[in-house]
Amino acid sequence: MDWLVLAHGVGNAEDLPIPRDLAIAGAVGALVVSFTVLALAWRTPRYAAAHGRPVPAIGRVADSAALAWTLRLVGVALVGFGVYAALLGEDVLINPxxxxxxxLLWVGIVPASLLFGHAYRALSPVRTINLLVAKVAGTDPSEGVYRYPERLGTWPAALGLFAFVWFELVYPSFNELGPVRLWFATYLAVMLLGGVLFGDRFFARADPFEVFSSLVARLSVWGRDDDGTLVVRSPLANLARTPVLPGLLAVVAVLFGSTSYDSFRESPVWVSFQTGYDGAVPAPLLSTAALLGFCLLAGLLFAAACAATGVREGTSRWALGGLFAHSVVPIVVGYFVAHYLSLFVEDGQTLLIQMSDPLSNGSNLFGTADWSVSYWLSLHPTLLANIKVLGVVLGHIAGAVAAHDRALELLPRRHQLTGQLPLLAVMVVFTGGGLLLLFAA
Structure with missing residues (x-):
């Protein structure tokens, strides 16, 4: 599936109007300067208790049953269309x-959640199916047979996310129809069984796509007050309200580590390394080890930096990784922008064209089969490269702001500045390393 590989990279270093080393140094400098300004001018936490501005007119529409069921039907229709094309369509790359x-599913989660909030939850086909089954059975869809174990938190979602990125980035037959059908059928079966056993809470904790969407939605302007009222609020204030659950750090580590690995696997260093071991060690085994290594390294580096800070009495150092994990979300979003922007724009157009002919028989169901793809972004590589670098830099700065605000809540006054230095160091490593990987891809 060459389209998936070629659209990921940032292009060559020559695409930038400034040298690669200078771009990386500037990005790291911007992060350090931002931290210095925060340390001097931001002495009290601002976001955790920030209030939003109610929007009652929009809230009435957003909370209406008509909109809820419209979105549910859209989600079911998209899945139904996908099943139709997967079962009856040909096993060719032009199958939508x-x-x-x-x-649409993986990359589209980010812009949809940034713009509209909890987009996947509203469209979730498994939630809709679970609701319909509960209505037929006369039971409450929010309640299952058992209570969801709180100690599991979002660990199942972290495993599900790793299963997806492994399938996309490592599994050799990821571009064949049979394995894709099997992966999605397994996902549906596990989610529906979990819904029966644990109710809707299972989806909020274990559905990899819903958990991913909910984290990104924390960076939208839409939020809820304690009484459930829809409000407009600073994205960083919404982010500060991210529930601290077991496995949260694992989720963001998988998201960040897998995106970094996706750049790394296209680099000459990794390609040469794999070629050197060709035949001696199966390529999927090497790739699996590298993907897992990137995810573990991201999580362990961040957890260690958090543990190195000073803590108030009664707070475990190793609990800080989860308390600060929300600050990695803007970094993840920045990397998604940098890594998948051209893929989403250009292959998104291709998808609209292909959906008109799901069975590859020359049909034109939606009148889009004759459309052509605009490669305007790819034809302006300097602009594209600068947007991607800017996405990484802004994501890291937003992450630094979120981490600083949380540090002011958690750290004793005497450690509020020095305690953040390990976090700054790991942010610098992530920034420089991420940009190097993007250039190398």
């Missing part, structure tokens, strides 16, 4: 199933 799976 592949782009629905890798582009």
């Amino acid at each position: 199933v592949f782009r629905m799976f890798y582009v």
